[in-house]
Amino acid sequence: MKAVKVTCRVAGTDYLIIGAGPAGISAGLKLSEEGFKVEVHEAARKPAMKPCGWGIPLPETLPFQVPEESVKKHIDGASLYVDGEHVLDYTGKNLGVVVDKPLMLGLLADQHSVDVLYKSPVNLRRMRFGPDKGRVIIAGGFPWYKGETINAIQLHLKTSYSWGELFEFYFDSGIIGYYWIFPLGKHVVKVGVGGFKDVSTLKSLLDRFIKRDERLRESQPISKLEGAKLAVGGIRVEESYPLVIGEAAGSVYPLTGEGIRPSMIMGYSAAKALSNGEDPIKAIQRTDVYWKVNLQRKILEKVKQLAPKSRADFLKNLNPEVLIRVGLGDFTKTSLLRLILKSPKILAAILKSFV
Numbered sequence: 001m002k003a004v005k006v007t008c009r010v011a012g013t014d015y016l017i018i019g020a021g022p023a024g025i026s027a028g029l030k031l032s033e034e035g036f037k038v039e040v041h042e043a044a045r046k047p048a049m050k051p052c053g054w055g056i057p058l059p060e061t062l063p064f065q066v067p068e069e070s071v072k073k074h075i076d077g078a079s080l081y082v083d084g085e086h087v088l089d090y091t092g093k094n095l096g097v098v099v100d101k102p103l104m105l106g107l108l109a110d111q112h113s114v115d116v117l118y119k120s121p122v123n124l125r126r127m128r129f130g131p132d133k134g135r136v137i138i139a140g141g142f143p144w145y146k147g148e149t150i151n152a153i154q155l156h157l158k159t160s161y162s163w164g165e166l167f168e169f170y171f172d173s174g175i176i177g178y179y180w181i182f183p184l185g186k187h188v189v190k191v192g193v194g195g196f197k198d199v200s201t202l203k204s205l206l207d208r209f210i211k212r213d214e215r216l217r218e219s220q221p222i223s224k225l226e227g228a229k230l231a232v233g234g235i236r237v238e239e240s241y242p243l244v245i246g247e248a249a250g251s252v253y254p255l256t257g258e259g260i261r262p263s264m265i266m267g268y269s270a271a272k273a274l275s276n277g278e279d280p281i282k283a284i285q286r287t288d289v290y291w292k293v294n295l296q297r298k299i300l301e302k303v304k305q306l307a308p309k310s311r312a313d314f315l316k317n318l319n320p321e322v323l324i325r326v327g328l329g330d331f332t333k334t335s336l337l338r339l340i341l342k343s344p345k346i347l348a349a350i351l352k353s354f355v
Helices: 022-033 101-111 199-212 260-275 280-286 288-305 308-316 320-328 333-341 345-352
Strands: 015-018 038-041 055-057 071-082 085-099 115-117 135-138 149-158 166-172 177-183 188-195 226-231
Touching: 015 022, 022 038, 022 101, 022 115, 022 260, 055 260, 071 177, 071 308, 071 320, 085 101, 085 308, 085 320, 149 199, 177 199, 188 199, 260 280, 260 288, 280 288, 288 320, 288 345, 320 333, 333 345
Parallel strands: 015 038, 015 135, 038 115, 071 166
Antiparallel strands: 055 085, 071 085, 149 188, 149 226, 166 177, 177 188
């Protein structure tokens, strides 16, 4: 890997990271732990400004602990619907957490002495390449991503309804996407929709979704409508410089849009390889995140080819265990064999190619 000659604000900086999102902070955290001087440049005024549901399923799979101060809600289950029909309730203690993402990443940076410079955009075109200075890691999110993306929007709502400890997912075969309801507190939720439609259409669909749900109908927005792109084209890592990690490299589960956890795992794994003098690209390709994201991408490609009714039938007829474990990435290559036996032929063929 070639090095880049850059101008850093801290003398003797070993690594410059662009972006203080989940991947950038995780990479900075690990490199700092290993004794490297790291400088994270963030164009925004605080970390992780991209809107998202703030949900982290299976937080125990992260290489470090989520600061409890940032946890808004502990989640003990999930309810899944397909085209309005309830298909699954999945419960399990500590299934996940909903966090204040900017607070979580800020706390992690402070706890691990990661130097983050806010309102500090970096222009790569003005950098000079040379062998004598530090390295650059791009963790700038979806604007850097070269693969397929979809639109996603959400609202932060206050309601009179008392919410429990469940993620709620409403898959919509017409948009090849889903709505979500993530509780942040007893009377506060994040409600959104993402899919293969333009933003205007998604706004209309979200408004209709809220009006149909009596728990949300009289709700009051706490924030303006938020929107962003989601990378759903699978992980793309190239053997070139600078190193690209996180959503900039596609570390988002294409079927669910989950990006915090896979991006953190990718950033940490790449940084661990760099600190050991190993190839970070090969390290990323060895992670479970790499093959699970790309497995979901193959499934998404197949689902896109189906007619809406066939898509709905496909989701409704999936074994509940297969649906939840594949969706959450909660499986190994060994346990995948058992899931194959419970899967329809279309899905079984895709799963077999990854065993």
